[in-house]
Amino acid sequence: MFRFIHCADLHLGSPFAAWRKLRPDEARELALAPFAAFDKLADLAVKTGVSFMVLAGDVFDSSTPSLYAEARFRAALAKLEKAGIRVFWAAGNHDWGADPGGLPANTVRFPAEKAGLFTVSGPDGRILASVAGISHAVSGERGDLAPAVDAALADAPGFRIGVLHANVDGDPGYEPYAPVPLAELAAGHADYWALGHIHGRKVLCERPFAVYAGSPQGRSVGEPGTRGAVLVEVDDAGRATLRMPDVQEFRFETLTLDLAGVDDFSALEKTFRAALPKIDGALYLRLILAGGTPLNARLRTVEEGEMEELFAPALRAALPRAALESVIVRTTAPVSASRREGLAAEVAAVRGEVDPGRLLASLPLSPGEFSGFGDDELADISREAEELLLDCLAGDLEAGK
Numbered sequence: 001m002f003r004f005i006h007c008a009d010l011h012l013g014s015p016f017a018a019w020r021k022l023r024p025d026e027a028r029e030l031a032l033a034p035f036a037a038f039d040k041l042a043d044l045a046v047k048t049g050v051s052f053m054v055l056a057g058d059v060f061d062s063s064t065p066s067l068y069a070e071a072r073f074r075a076a077l078a079k080l081e082k083a084g085i086r087v088f089w090a091a092g093n094h095d096w097g098a099d100p101g102g103l104p105a106n107t108v109r110f111p112a113e114k115a116g117l118f119t120v121s122g123p124d125g126r127i128l129a130s131v132a133g134i135s136h137a138v139s140g141e142r143g144d145l146a147p148a149v150d151a152a153l154a155d156a157p158g159f160r161i162g163v164l165h166a167n168v169d170g171d172p173g174y175e176p177y178a179p180v181p182l183a184e185l186a187a188g189h190a191d192y193w194a195l196g197h198i199h200g201r202k203v204l205c206e207r208p209f210a211v212y213a214g215s216p217q218g219r220s221v222g223e224p225g226t227r228g229a230v231l232v233e234v235d236d237a238g239r240a241t242l243r244m245p246d247v248q249e250f251r252f253e254t255l256t257l258d259l260a261g262v263d264d265f266s267a268l269e270k271t272f273r274a275a276l277p278k279i280d281g282a283l284y285l286r287l288i289l290a291g292g293t294p295l296n297a298r299l300r301t302v303e304e305g306e307m308e309e310l311f312a313p314a315l316r317a318a319l320p321r322a323a324l325e326s327v328i329v330r331t332t333a334p335v336s337a338s339r340r341e342g343l344a345a346e347v348a349a350v351r352g353e354v355d356p357g358r359l360l361a362s363l364p365l366s367p368g369e370f371s372g373f374g375d376d377e378l379a380d381i382s383r384e385a386e387e388l389l390l391d392c393l394a395g396d397l398e399a400g401k
């Protein structure tokens with residue numbers, strides 16, 4: 001029996017660009033969170049006596065990592081080396097050019113020009129596993145890297161592991177780098193495909209295993225929940241059992257609060273407190289206010305900073321290590337459903353008569369200024385505009401006020 005840890009998408013040195021409002025002490029904690037997560041994984045590797053660790057790409061957030069990021073990475077590797085644990089790293093689309101010098105002798109960075117193959121032996125000299133992998137050679141790798149890795153494993157002894165940073169079956173939420181169909185992996189020679197690139201932890205296939213380890217530390221509310229890596233135990237018959245230890249320092253969550261029936265600010269606070277998740281440790285929360293409420297018009301005029309002040313005290317009282325990322329207002333006026341539907345129909349009719357091209361051209365902005373909006377933002381803006389219009393029509397906001 002032997003064990004190994006499959007880890008991916010550490011993104012050491014991640015800038016956390018969306019968190020510019022944090023205080024310096026909070027920002028520091030967050031900036032260091034990916035390093036802390038990797039340290040925890042290294043400690044876990046030592047404690048559970050794994051034989052080796054595979055890193056399936058995006059170890060660093062950048063292809064030119066900072067001196068600090070490199071030093072922290074080397075320090076964790078040194079801890080693993082001291083425990084006799086080997087490390088196999090296949091670089092991905094973020095860390096493709098990162099190749100810090102002075103890595104300890106236990107660590108191998110797979111080459112980019114061809115697949116690398118290494119074997120790991122047990123204390124008795126018997127080969128436990130063969131680990132093959134390949135690094136991305138360029139920043140936007142569009143070729144399928146799996147065949148090269150698979151060929152390296154064809155006659156390899158022991159439990160066969162292929163390490164790849166790849167988009168399997170074209171996950172539309174991620175860049176189409178190193179695309180590969182799952183069927184191709186399933187038909188190959190590996191017993192376990194250790195995958196990176198998709199930041200959610202998931203098992204795509206069990207025969208053979210094809211597994212995304214996910215990012216050990218989320219970076220935004222788009223990467224919520226508990227996160228970590230995969231601890232694999234392989235018995236003497238070559239059967240693998242997976243465990244999913246959590247190591248994240250910060251957890252990100254989105255809480256949607258339905259304010260139907262909430263008609264004053266003290267009731268709002270009470271509803272908020274009752275809906276808070278019971279989470280130990282650090283939590284960054286995005287709050288979405290939804291539903292039809294008499295507070296709608298007032299909520300829509302509260303400044304962003306004031307809005308956070310409205311919720312922050314209750315949040316910190318309940319969860320001392322929690323902070324608000326943002327508060328998004330998607331409430332509606334408490335008009336009756338039928339009245340609202342009628343108004344919405346009017347809005348839709350008006351929308352049909354409006355030529356968006358002419359409307360945009362009439363604004364004192366150049367077309368280029370609109371290109372920075374993503375689909376989500378445009379949907380938000382459109383929803384916001386519709387809500388404002390409906391509020392006006394419903395008489396909750398006097399136009400021009």
Ligand SMILES: [Mn+2]
Binds near residue numbers: 197198
């Ligand atoms: Mn990544």
